[in-house]
Amino acid sequence: MLLHPVFYYAFFLAAMLGVSRVKRERKNFTVRAQDAYFELRQLVPAGLIAGLLLSLITLASGLAVPVAAIMLAALFTLLFSLTGNMRLIGPAYTVGAAFFALIYLGGKTFNVPFIREAFESASGRIYPSLAVLIAILLIAEGILLLKRGSIATSPKLITSKRGQRVGVHEARRLWLVPVFLLIPGSALTLPFDWWPVFSIGENTYSLFLVPFAIGMHQQIQGMLPAEAIRAYGKKVTTLGVLVLLVSAAGYWYPVAAIGAAALAILGREAIAFYQKVKEDNRPFYFARKNEGLMILGVLPGSPADKMELKVGELISKANGMPVSNENDLYEALLQNRAHCKLEVFDTNGQIRFVQRALYENDHHELGILFVHDDRKWDEKAV
Structure with missing residues (x-):
């Protein structure tokens, strides 16, 4: 060989x-x-x-x-x-x-x-x-x-x-x-x-x-x-x-x-x-939804991965607040920097709740990839 x-x-x-x-x-x-x-x-x-x-x-x-x-x-x-x-x-x-x-x-x-x-x-x-x-x-x-x-x-x-x-x-x-x-x-x-x-x-x-x-x-x-x-x-x-x-x-x-x-x-x-x-x-599965944020990807080892979030699931609420875009999500997370509670619709349309304490050594974000417009990353931190 x-x-x-x-x-x-x-x-x-x-x-x-x-x-x-x-x-x-x-x-x-x-x-x-x-x-x-x-x-x-x-x-x-x-x-x-x-x-x-x-x-x-x-x-x-x-x-x-x-x-x-x-x-x-x-x-x-x-x-x-x-x-x-x-x-x-x-x-x-x-x-x-x-x-x-x-x-x-x-x-x-x-x-x-x-x-x-x-x-x-x-x-x-x-x-x-x-x-x-x-x-x-x-x-x-x-x-x-x-x-x-x-x-x-x-x-x-x-x-x-x-x-x-x-x-x-x-x-x-x-x-x-x-x-x-x-x-x-x-x-x-x-x-x-x-x-x-x-x-x-x-x-x-x-x-x-x-x-x-x-x-x-x-x-x-x-x-x-x-x-x-x-x-x-x-x-x-x-x-x-x-x-x-x-x-x-x-x-x-x-x-x-x-x-x-x-x-x-x-x-x-x-x-x-x-x-x-x-x-x-087929229509695009990973497109923006009015009901929440579609998960396009999950980073390995991130808080989202440890919360067992899956590709294709839909985040409808974060810390009790409805979310429809990334800004809504991270504004909701700022309400409680030490804890994250998400309301998620799984790929079968069933609702479930996931939560986790957030620590200082965690990833700077949850580790979720979403669909977003082109933007200049050097001008805006997400």
Whole structure:
């Protein structure tokens, strides 16, 4: 795995995601929600678990993938990442593009020594195993979206088509999923004569721990972020299962493998397009309300976090005083600097009361992010 460029590139991408997010959050709110290392901390743990489970499947089923396909998938990962859309480095796009490129390039002669042998050994054949690999990686992507995608989405301020300042949530995440794959032939022993090989029957194989990058890029405006991402993850998982069923037929009917790879790419793009169209047609969830203040974000470790305030809840009263904007809220809090009592409508519309003593070492504010107009922060303290 340490020989693979995607391994190092994934850390670079995750770091860039964290830095760009912090810059945007500071521009919107003068404070960041999560530190710049949050995306790096999310990169490995969940991906390792997913990779272990996928490795058990690939090794138990004897899934053999040519080394040329791994090289092409890495190339497309690097190319698609240049768009800035992390969704495009998902397996449907990178491995799917490698599948079709391998059909075209397999068997062709190149002047570079190792690459020449890798593509000549592929010999232009259709590899149903690649279609199966796309399917199980798609399923892993859907499960990662379901389980980890909604953690700490980033609040963001945008201007609506009507010129109003509204809030949305953005999820840009990256997972590194290392998977053990069988490499047919002895292509890896050409540049690395020490590479271990073993035989099964008359065939020779090598083992390669291949790091795959799985990314997400989703902006949610019309519903709660957790609900939207879970629904999105279910659709991706369902697509992965469907692609797996079609790709399995590729071992008997090679054309089915082509259909499975095409279905993965087109289906993944259709899910993203459908989600965007639905979001564009929904009213903004995080907009100003006459009934109170909508919570767009909660800073970790702040008094609001310790009071268990949640994104999407509505603050109607503070210390017994009705609030409709930030000024009302902080004027109400000034009535009692040592204590905070809030009347809150949760995401189900049920009212609840939260209260907490405020101490000198607490955050200078409650730690709640609201929708607000552009303003000059150096002229006015909030």
